[in-house]
Amino acid sequence: MLKIKNLSSGYGKLKVLKQVSMHVKAGEIVAIIGANGAGKTTLLTTIAGLLRATSGEIEFRDRPITTLAAQKLPALGCVMVPEGRQVFAPLSVEENLILGGHVLRRQGRQLLAEQLAHQYELFPILHQRRQQLAGTLSGGEQQMLAMARALMSKPSLIMMDEPSTGLAPLIVQEIFRVIGRLREEGNTVLLVEQNAKAALTIADRGYVLETGKVILQGSAEDLLANRDVQRAYLGRERIH
Structure with missing residues (x-):
């Protein structure tokens, strides 16, 4: 690999x-x-x-x-989850995730939706917080968001x-x-x-x-x- x-x-x-x-x-x-x-x-x-x-x-x-x-x-x-999370603070949790999946857009909205659902299944707290601004999450939640955002591109x-x-x-x-x-x-x-x-x-x-x-x-x-x-x-x- x-x-x-x-x-x-x-x-x-x-x-x-x-x-x-x-x-x-x-x-x-x-x-x-x-x-x-x-x-x-x-x-x-x-x-x-x-x-x-x-x-x-x-x-x-x-x-x-x-x-x-x-x-x-x-x-x-190949994706990287950076040290310090580096989420897009002014954007919602879901907007962060959608940005993470931008490379999938050419493959259709269905795949993007499936990836989004998969991240919410992996990290249930993100589903609860999906409309919340990323900058207001706890440190642990921001780390989960950073991981989920990276995973959105199906690396x-x-x-x-x-x-x-x-x-x-x-x-x-x-x-x-x-x-x-x-x-x-x-x-x-x-x-x-x-x-x-x-x-x-x-x-x-x-x-x-x-x-x-x-x-x-x-x-x-x-x-x-x-x-x-x-x-x-x-x-x-x-x-x-």
Whole structure:
């Protein structure tokens, strides 16, 4: 689904990603964990075309996308749920969702309506709030809206950047329940997450980023059992 080879990028003279290589298979949840400043968000924004790579290659479904404009990716089936939600605050919940499905308009209103109904089934609270302005939602509801908006385009790869940040534990459980269901429905998820235990518990595989480089990779089970990962990223929730 996604192949990344020797990818480097950064901001001006600041080099953040350094020769990163990884892959994501169809139907997987792949977690990327690491400390703040490790390059996790930079990786996603580079894949999404919001930040230009300085070297290396990105392929999505065997198509080179390294230099593709960001707005072209949703139509190919690759979407990103950004850190901080970034919903359209002055618009209603439903208007946000309809905007998320803009790439489906050529395929007819029926498909758009079906996607809208599916998001309301995934996130019942959004159906209750559908006429409410997005900016008045709680943080958890805005995160659900950001996810649902991305899903409106029927993507095959969903990239999520820190979906649990700042949310109450019960809301975090709900977010991860939905991520698990996405895989059941055949979606592929690339998950950047500060909550390493939650991410690895739900993921198939994972990568550990440190100072812009992949320092560890493996099955989620192996990473959860790795003493270095436990010490650095699992903290008091260490698995013995």
